[in-house]
Amino acid sequence: MIEKNNPMRKDLCNTVIEKIKEEDIKFIYLQFTDIHGIIKSFEINSKRIEEVFEEGQNFDGSSITGYGAIEESDKVALPDPSTFYLLPWRKENKVARVICDIYQPDGQRYEGDPRYILQRAVKKANEYGYTYYCAPEMEFFVLTPDTKQEFKPSDLRGYFDYDPYDISEMIRFRIAEYCDAMGINVECIHHEVAFGQHEIDFHYDQAVNTADNTITIKTIVKTVAAYHNLVGTFMAKPFHGINGSGMHVHQSLWKNGNNMFYDENDRDNISFLMKKWIAGQLKHARAMCAVLSSWPNSYKRLVPGYEAPVYLAWGFRNRSPLIRVPDFHERSNAARCEIRCPDPSGNPYLQFSVLIATGLEGILSDNIEITEPTDRNVYHLSSKEMEKEGIISLPGSLHEALIEFKNSELMKEVFGETLFKNYYYAKLEENDAYRVVVSEWERNRYIRL
Numbered sequence: 001m002i003e004k005n006n007p008m009r010k011d012l013c014n015t016v017i018e019k020i021k022e023e024d025i026k027f028i029y030l031q032f033t034d035i036h037g038i039i040k041s042f043e044i045n046s047k048r049i050e051e052v053f054e055e056g057q058n059f060d061g062s063s064i065t066g067y068g069a070i071e072e073s074d075k076v077a078l079p080d081p082s083t084f085y086l087l088p089w090r091k092e093n094k095v096a097r098v099i100c101d102i103y104q105p106d107g108q109r110y111e112g113d114p115r116y117i118l119q120r121a122v123k124k125a126n127e128y129g130y131t132y133y134c135a136p137e138m139e140f141f142v143l144t145p146d147t148k149q150e151f152k153p154s155d156l157r158g159y160f161d162y163d164p165y166d167i168s169e170m171i172r173f174r175i176a177e178y179c180d181a182m183g184i185n186v187e188c189i190h191h192e193v194a195f196g197q198h199e200i201d202f203h204y205d206q207a208v209n210t211a212d213n214t215i216t217i218k219t220i221v222k223t224v225a226a227y228h229n230l231v232g233t234f235m236a237k238p239f240h241g242i243n244g245s246g247m248h249v250h251q252s253l254w255k256n257g258n259n260m261f262y263d264e265n266d267r268d269n270i271s272f273l274m275k276k277w278i279a280g281q282l283k284h285a286r287a288m289c290a291v292l293s294s295w296p297n298s299y300k301r302l303v304p305g306y307e308a309p310v311y312l313a314w315g316f317r318n319r320s321p322l323i324r325v326p327d328f329h330e331r332s333n334a335a336r337c338e339i340r341c342p343d344p345s346g347n348p349y350l351q352f353s354v355l356i357a358t359g360l361e362g363i364l365s366d367n368i369e370i371t372e373p374t375d376r377n378v379y380h381l382s383s384k385e386m387e388k389e390g391i392i393s394l395p396g397s398l399h400e401a402l403i404e405f406k407n408s409e410l411m412k413e414v415f416g417e418t419l420f421k422n423y424y425y426a427k428l429e430e431n432d433a434y435r436v437v438v439s440e441w442e443r444n445r446y447i448r449l
Contacts, residue, residue: 012081013053029097035066037347066422076103088181111418114349121356131254135204139245143231153196178220194242207352214348234344237300244301247344252336262335279370280362287408288354290401294346296434309340311393318375357414
């Protein structure tokens with residue numbers, strides 16, 4: 001991430017311009033995300049890149065979800081040269097992409113730009129001397145479309161299954177290869193539990209870089225799948241009765257080169273500061289759930305029985321609490337906590353923003369209760385049984401999550417007035433569209449009653 005006023009930016013811009021000339025790149029995609037996390041992109045002729053690096057590219061923001069009304073439509077996309085990469089699947093006619101920050105015509109940052117919201121959250125952590133690192137585990141499905149526009153899993157394999165002649169194995173290899181070409185350090189990629197489901201894990205980095213890599217991986221997965229006439233999807237729950245796709249996020253906080261989540265004197269080698277960070281995220285979990293699990297479909301995944309977190313607690317080995325501390329074998333640089341409710345369908349810039357804000361709130365506040373860890377397994381409990389036992393769980397629907405979000409002063413602070421309003425109304429409208437659909441399940445269950 002290189003900000004506009006960083007003195008290194010001009011040198012990096014010049015390096016990119018030379019690269020464009022050397023590689024004879026004709027066109028460049030300028031990319032950013034809308035409020036939902038959908039990648040928006042338009043091409044410019046590479047001959048204009050010097051001008052665009054200097055002044056940005058104007059566009060109509062009123063047509064981008066969450067970017068304002070028609071009377072305030074003019075926006076400027078300013079490329080961040082540190083995100084410049086050739087698209088490795090465009091081998092004959094070379095094309096590159098660069099991720100942009102969004103500005104107002106007067107040169108001020110646009111407060112509805114999700115990347116800016118994350119940059120602002122990072123800056124606040126930096127003001128206290130902290131650097132936040134994170135690494136998501138991204139699960140996704142590869143599906144086979146049929147002539148009726150219905151989808152089925154592209155394979156019948158399971159967890160860690162391997163066949164060197166299988167199309168899924170070739171797809172995973174190509175995804176990893178393209179990630180490497182675009183500067184993403186893939187640590188592991190494998191078949192997941194469900195038919196047609198896969199996971200890709202990449203090396204942790206600072207939040208904005210990780211969010212940039214997250215949206216890049218989404219593009220790569222969809223591109224590779226499409227090349228094989230398949231569909232790559234990050235939808236949280238494409239099928240009933242099998243596991244959905246999550247995006248567990250591993251988090252750590254550093255200061256002066258030291259991992260602040262590690263304490264060699266603690267029985268479990270985790271610091272009091274980590275416990276406060278976890279406490280902050282647990283306190284605000286229901287409010288930030290509308291961001292971490294941001295589609296109506298997300299809540300089809302967050303149910304008991306399918307390896308998804310369902311209640312507000314933290315622990316070590318058990319995967320049913322919201323936050324888990326993985327075994328890091330007493331290595332100080334590996335101490336981290338893993339939050340398990342996010343899914344990969346959302347906007348990573350906003351997801352990491354609320355994670356930073358809630359964790360930091362826990363550290364800075366003296367009024368947040370630090371609960372004891374629990375390893376109770378509630379995967380086998382139904383929603384009814386959890387209700388009877390008084391177990392506090394995540395919201396059961398996007399509607400319920402949006403009520404919590406709307407009433408959260410911290411969410412308003414993180415998003416700012418513009419984006420908070422835009423996000424809430426966009427999600428309310430989406431939930432209303434979902435709510436009025438009559439499903440096959442409803443017809444089968446109720447028509448003859």
